[in-house]
Amino acid sequence: MATSAETTSSESSAASAPAASAPAATRPTSDRLSVPKTYKLFIGGAFPRSESGRVTEVTDARGAFVANVAKASRKDARDAVRAARKAQPGWAGATAYNRGQVLYRIAEVLEGRSAQFVDELQRVEGLSAAQARRQVEDAIDLWVWHAGWTDKIAQIGGSANPVAGPYFNLSVPEPTGVVAIVAPQQQGLLGLTSVVAPALVTGNAVVVVPSAAAPLPAISLGEVLATSDLPGGVVNVLTGDPAELAPWLASHADVNALDLSGAGALDWVELEQLAADTLKRVIRPVPGIAPETPQRILALTETKTVWHTKSRL
């Protein structure tokens, strides 16, 4: 497992890697000096640094420096919620076919960049190449599975209701709105996919706090999302300390649902209490990866029932 230690280095010092550890993207097979990536937040379709100027040092399993990852603040969380709220109606208003194609596009782009994710997972999660490849492949397949749900879930969750009167009565599941998520702490890429994808199927927008220990795949996934025709702001990624960020999201009045899947190690009872102030829908912590079920997609929906009057002929 990777370890992480907080630093408060300024932008300039963050840019120069410490001499004692190997630069992030060094390839032993080449003597070319590599160009390591700056891991920033993903908010509103852009990649800003944290407004707080803080970063967290991520190291590999042997304790060697890997990257300085932006450490999001309360202000970043609020910016992310604002971006999500702004983007949500457009995403929900897209046709189900369109949303399905975008989610499938994510799988396609992820597939093309799988080597990068395998590499990151090996380094930050200490996985073997085979284990890392397996996780990336599972994540890609999970995006494909969800892509196929967008134009079917309303038929599973909705209904035509035979009421005792002259009405055409229809119930459909609609997205609940803005969903704040604490992603599973294990299997950074797959865990993240298991909570973000089900929220996106019906048209929710997401603010997600990824695994604290292994945040690199989350930012790299942001790069995939940014190039997959997903509208900016539909997914916002806040790397940082879940214990610091989650209470702000749980108490934010413009968040509709709180998915605590990966919050088992936090004081999640307090988070659920905070969420009760605005009656957010809450998904309680689950061990490991969130289950792959249509119920999970429907848990982040609201059933709307419309009664249409039928006239007398």
Next chain:
Amino acid sequence: MTFLDYAPAPESTAILDLRPEYGLFIDGEWRAGGGEPFASVSPSTERQIAMFASADEGDVDAAVRAARAAFRDVWGPMSGRDRGKYLFRIARILQERARELAVAESLDNGKPIKETRDADVPLVAQWFFHCAGWADKLDWVGLGANPQPHGVAAQVIPWNFPLLMLAWKVAPALAAGNTVVLKPAETTPLTAMLFADVCEQAGLPAGVVNLVTGAGETGAALVRHPDVDKVAFTGSTAVGREIAKALAGTDKRLTLELGGKGANIVFDDAPLDQAIEGIVDGIFFNQGQVCCAGSRLLVQESVHDVVMERLKERMATLRVGDPLDKNTDVGAINSSAQLERITRLVETGIAEGGEAWSAPCELPSEGYWFAPTVVTGVEASSTIAREEIFGPVLSVLTFRTPDEAIAKANNTPYGLSAGIWSDKGSRVLAVADRLRAGVVWTNTFNKFDPASPFGGYKESGYGREGGRQGMQAYLKGGE
């Protein structure tokens, strides 16, 4: 007499055979409560109907134990088919005793007999009949094969539809295989006591339905009881919030049906005759004491004047008075506390610039009454456009474009109901799509059916009651 004057036509209370006092119904037996007994009064006369036991923590514990034992030994192991047959029996007995229940409900709640007779009680029987059929078909509610009940359900219901809310809670819970402990509202416990009698007539096994009367503390003790698996609450958003907090971190599942500030949107191409009736039904049905009431009228500017003129004309013909009179349209407010709240909010509305108009009607000297009232010139930021009044008071706002109507309709922390009045089908569908409300009525209002899921968005709560979705709330994996 003018053509609008009606001779009194009171429904007789002779059909009732009430006891002077009622106990708690626990494990199939009537027993005294540990708390101080309380009276329920008729809101139209302020006269006492009967005394009711108050359940303390010990009584709540006894009720939960009885429900647990019945779940473990009788109701849980029973086949779905037999559970369903008990519920069908209950539905039939409710139909047989419909008149008695309607009279009792009018007496205790203050709502017109016309409503209890034609809406509340028929829906109660229909709810049990509908859910009865689900009991042996749970494989098809959408949760996979053989879904399991939660166990013991704690249910707390409000005073606005006492018996109907009991049916919404008890029928799906029992059909799914749960046993229940239900607390009726403090001001309207009567029909729940009659329902205990119905359960006995149906031969329902002891402990499957337990009824604990009392005030807020009784409800608080019930939802917090450690051996409760599922909590269902209908009532105020404030109490719903407290319950959600109290249940945080537990394994209990929760569904909440809370307040609302429903928008009733009238477009310039609305069928006006129907719209006027719908506006009246939306806000004066049950004296406006309805969580899904159409309490904000959003009327397109171009038809504002004609709508208001015709609405006032119609309101002037509403007959306010004796709930047991078969000609009564608007009955009594449920309690003095509620009347005080309505009065205070209307005063606030006027102080904030609204112009109030009340139907000219003579209010009885005894009891709790509020004349049907409409407040015009209300701003989106006004208190009476934001806070739930829960009374016969309509706040009127105007709009120019569909986008403005939608923005104003959604500009509330609530999201329970909405109405749309327009003869243009494509517009109705487009507007319904964009309203953030759990129930949308188009060219109608305040319609309910056990096959039709009901429940809110946002701070109006979560979970649905009615239909397949409503059944899921009482089964594992369905929340």
